[in-house]
Amino acid sequence: MTSSTQPARTRTQIPWSQHRLLPVGSRVVFEGKMLNYKNNWKGSLVSSVLEPVLFLAAMGISLGALVDQAGRLDQGVDYLVFLAPGLLAATAMQTATFESTYPIMGALKWHKTFEGILSTPIKVRDLVNGHLLFILCRLVTTLAVFLAVMAAFGALELPVGFLALPAAVLTGLAFAAPVSAFAAWVKNDAGFAALLRFGIVPMFLFSGTFFPVDQLPVILQPVAYATPLWHGVSLTRGLSLGDLDPVLALVNVTYLVVLALLGVWLANRQFDKRLVI
Amino acid sequence: MTEPSFLTVDERRAAGEADEPVVVADGPRADELVWARGLSKKFGDFTAVDGIDISVRRGEAFGFLGPNGAGKSSTMRMIGAVSPATDGRLRILGRDPGTDGPAIRARLGVVPQTDNLDQELTVRENLLIYGRYFGIPRAQIRTRAAELLDFVQLTDRADDLVEPLSGGMKRRLTIARSLINEPELLLLDEPTTGLDPQARHALWDRLFRLKQRGVTLVLTTHYMDEAEQLCDRLVVMDKGRIAAEGSPAELIGTYSTREVLELRFVTGENEAHAEGLADLADRIEVLPDRLLLYTDNGDAAATAVVERGVRPASVLVRRSSLEDVFLRLTGRSLVD
Numbered sequence: 001m002t003s004s005t006q007p008a009r010t011r012t013q014i015p016w017s018q019h020r021l022l023p024v025g026s027r028v029v030f031e032g033k034m035l036n037y038k039n040n041w042k043g044s045l046v047s048s049v050l051e052p053v054l055f056l057a058a059m060g061i062s063l064g065a066l067v068d069q070a071g072r073l074d075q076g077v078d079y080l081v082f083l084a085p086g087l088l089a090a091t092a093m094q095t096a097t098f099e100s101t102y103p104i105m106g107a108l109k110w111h112k113t114f115e116g117i118l119s120t121p122i123k124v125r126d127l128v129n130g131h132l133l134f135i136l137c138r139l140v141t142t143l144a145v146f147l148a149v150m151a152a153f154g155a156l157e158l159p160v161g162f163l164a165l166p167a168a169v170l171t172g173l174a175f176a177a178p179v180s181a182f183a184a185w186v187k188n189d190a191g192f193a194a195l196l197r198f199g200i201v202p203m204f205l206f207s208g209t210f211f212p213v214d215q216l217p218v219i220l221q222p223v224a225y226a227t228p229l230w231h232g233v234s235l236t237r238g239l240s241l242g243d244l245d246p247v248l249a250l251v252n253v254t255y256l257v258v259l260a261l262l263g264v265w266l267a268n269r270q271f272d273k274r275l276v277i
Numbered sequence: 278m279t280e281p282s283f284l285t286v287d288e289r290r291a292a293g294e295a296d297e298p299v300v301v302a303d304g305p306r307a308d309e310l311v312w313a314r315g316l317s318k319k320f321g322d323f324t325a326v327d328g329i330d331i332s333v334r335r336g337e338a339f340g341f342l343g344p345n346g347a348g349k350s351s352t353m354r355m356i357g358a359v360s361p362a363t364d365g366r367l368r369i370l371g372r373d374p375g376t377d378g379p380a381i382r383a384r385l386g387v388v389p390q391t392d393n394l395d396q397e398l399t400v401r402e403n404l405l406i407y408g409r410y411f412g413i414p415r416a417q418i419r420t421r422a423a424e425l426l427d428f429v430q431l432t433d434r435a436d437d438l439v440e441p442l443s444g445g446m447k448r449r450l451t452i453a454r455s456l457i458n459e460p461e462l463l464l465l466d467e468p469t470t471g472l473d474p475q476a477r478h479a480l481w482d483r484l485f486r487l488k489q490r491g492v493t494l495v496l497t498t499h500y501m502d503e504a505e506q507l508c509d510r511l512v513v514m515d516k517g518r519i520a521a522e523g524s525p526a527e528l529i530g531t532y533s534t535r536e537v538l539e540l541r542f543v544t545g546e547n548e549a550h551a552e553g554l555a556d557l558a559d560r561i562e563v564l565p566d567r568l569l570l571y572t573d574n575g576d577a578a579a580t581a582v583v584e585r586g587v588r589p590a591s592v593l594v595r596r597s598s599l600e601d602v603f604l605r606l607t608g609r610s611l612v613d
Contacts, residue, residue: 024412032406036397116393118359120410120458121379277320277360 025122029130030137032117037134048095048142052149055087056080059210060155074212075241084155085164085240086209088146089232092172095142097200099135100176101192104183108274118275127275128267132176139172140165157242164240171232174256177263184270203229208237231255305368308335310462310493311356315365318351318517325351327517328365335461338484338494340508342501342599344609348517349497350390353466356495358382370462383411386460386492390467392447394439400450401426401435404457411458418457425453429483445476452483463487465496469503481506501599513599513606520606525599532605533597534559536575540568540582540589550587557581562604571601 037044064079073082107113114127143165150156156164182195206216207229213221224230235252238244305312311333318326326348333339341349354360355367358374358381367374369381394403401422408418426432429449439447448468455463468484469477484507488494498504504511505525513520513528521528538558542550544566551563557578558570568589572578575594582589603609 028409028412031409032395035402035406036395039397111396112389112391112393113395115359115389116395116407116454117410119357119382119385119387119389120407121383121412122410123379275359 025126026129026133029117029122029126030133031130033130033134034137037138044138044142045145048145049149052087052091052146056084056149056153056155059083059087060153075243077241078155080153080155081157081241082237083210084150084153085168085237086233088143088150088164088168088240089171089229089236090204090209091146092139092143092168092232093175093200093203093229095139096135096172096176097179097195099138100131100179101183101195102189104131104180105186105189105192108184108271109188114271114275124271124275125268128180128264128271131180132173132264132267135176136169136173139169139176143168143172157240160242161240164236167235167239168232170253170256170260171229171236174228174232174259174263177260177267179263181263181266181270184267184274203227208233228256228259305332305371307371309333309368310335310370311339311495312368313356313365316352316355316362316367317364318348318355318360319363324517326355329512329514329517329519331512331519333462333493333495335493336488336491338488338496338507338509340495340504340511341497341514342499342504342508342511342603343497343514344499347514349514350466352514353464353495353497357385357387357464383458384461386455386458386463388448388451388455388463388465388468390470392451394447394450394454396440397438399436399438400431400442403439403450404454407454408457413458421457421459422453425456428456428486429453430479443476445472445479448472448476448480449483452480456487460492462493462495465494467497467499469498469500477503501603504599511599513603515603515607521602528599528602529597531602533601534571535573535597537595537597537601538570538572538575538578538582539591539593539595540570541566541591542568542589550589553585554582554587560605569601569604571597 060080060083064083067073067079073079075082117127118124146168147156147162147165150161151158156162179195182191186192206220207213207224207227209229213224213230216224231252235244235249235256238249238252309332311331313329313331315328315330316326317324317328329348329352331339331352341347341352343349351360355362355374356369358369358378361375370384372381374381395406398406404422404425405415405418408421409415413421423432423435426435429452431446431450431453434442434446439450442450452465452468455465465484469480472480481503484494484496488507494507496503496507508525510522510524511528512522521532523531540550540554547563547565547568551561551568554568554570555561558572560571562569562571570578570582579592579594582592
């Protein structure tokens with residue numbers, strides 16, 4: 001130990017003015033999330049390959065054989081080909097929801113790492129943007145793997161089917177932002193159980209992933225059409241099968257974009273309420 | 278920006294109004310890194326900080342002493358430019374945290390009350406990413422991180438995860454992290470609460486070295502020994518207000534006597550004995566477990582007590598401490 005170990009006098013840090021640039025802050029927050037992710041990417045890669053394989057094999061091929069015996073779908077494709085884009089959109093929902101619940105509550109409440117970050121020049125909106133940037137990255141990689149598995153199963157119309165990727169990513173973002181706001185709003189993780197039970201799981205089952213919504217009782221159909229996942233599935237499936245209805249697609253995109261932007265606004269508001277007190 | 282008197286020195290310079298450091302009648306002087314007037318913080322109906330005035334000069338070690346709930350942490354968070362003041366005026370490094378938060382935070386180091394390290398990262402990674410939040414280039418952070426790990430004696434744990442580290446090690450890492458941007462002003466909120474005596478002394482030693490290098494320290498504590506060890510000047514806070522201000526020695530001189538005679542009796546007899554002994558001391562304090570006689574000569578008072586035929590279970594003469602100051606000011610023990 002010598003007195004030279006901590007030079008307190010040299011001033012080499014970046015001048016203040018540069019800290020005011022928004023992109024720098026969110027990029028650095030993103031960098032932090034990636035550093036964190038680096039330690040557990042292996043597990044998440046395995047599950048992002050394994051899950052679509054299992055689902056497509058079980059539901060698409062096995063159950064699909066039964067469905068196809070009973071008669072063709074309206075779209076005139078195998079059940080596997082119908083199901084795959086639905087699962088793609090649902091995976092986007094699940095990935096985004098997972099990354100926006102426990103990690104947010106952990107950083108806000110359990111480990112208070114957000115508090116630590118906000119003691120630096122980083123601002124609340126950098127936290128929100130950096131977090132969403134990370135989820136964007138997670139969505140692109142996870143869903144690209146999913147698409148590759150779909151292609152391997154022959155469940156993808158090539159090359160047009162790859163357009164389903166941006167559609168599914170948009171679906172994920174439409175969940176990530178509002179769910180982040182929700183995670184910063186609820187007091188404890190009991191709120192997440194409720195979100196899964198009353199939101200995510202019913203959407204997964206009834207919003208068109210496994211069967212067209214017109215199979216539902218008439219009274220429930222409007223509810224299903226109002227869910228964000230239905231809009232995501234509709235857009236993703238349209239692009240994947242190459243039978244996109246442009247007007248419907250415009251409605252889907254608008255819905256998802258508005259939801260994502262509303263979510264960003266809410267997340268900023270809610271983070272601010274929790275952190276700047 | 279409204280009246281000229283509200284401008285800081287920096288702002289005046291920027292406006293071309295002054296070439297030399299100017300003394301602004303109603304604002305911080307150039308060497309006052311923290312300056313608050315009538316600073317208040319309310320949470321709903323609860324007033325955590327109730328109109329306090331503070332000045333911390335460059336190079337000083339300044340302390341907030343007070344029990345839990347006195348408003349120390351709320352004050353620290355306002356000084357840290359993370360919590361907006363409800364009322365009053367505050368300047369940190371000559372700037373207004375309401376408008377220049379990020380610019381101020383770029384030059385602060387913060388050690389929060391509870392460690393908020395990233396448990397899933399290694400010791401070194403915690404420093405690397407924290408430096409990035411200040412916009413410092415990676416290569417520079419790496420060099421600095423190595424120096425800081427050496428400074429807090431964690432070099433051999435550099436590549437271990439944070440989670441299994443001891444409380445003292447985590448605390449030292451938090452201090453290293455707070456220094457990654459070479460701050461001018463270091464804020465420490467109860468730096469040694471919950472640490473064992475050895476860890477506390479190790480930490481005090483590091484803080485003392487920083488002070489010697491000219492880093493301005495602002496800390497909160499509810500330990501008088503910590504305040505006496507580290508602080509050049511301190512304020513005693515109670516219920517959101519400042520009860521007294523000065524150096525530890527000044528405070529003891531003003532609010533207490535040189536020595537204290539502590540007498541313990543059988544439970545319940547304290548009150549009864551207090552009346553008979555009151556004339557032996559400048560002041561007498563009745564605590565649940567003992568009597569405190571404030572006097573400049575403790576031994577003489579002890580002799581006088583015995584001469585009166587009073588037989589306490591134990592007798593102790595000691596020097597006055599900040600605890601006595603606090604007791605005098607608030608009528609309560611500091612740590613309860």
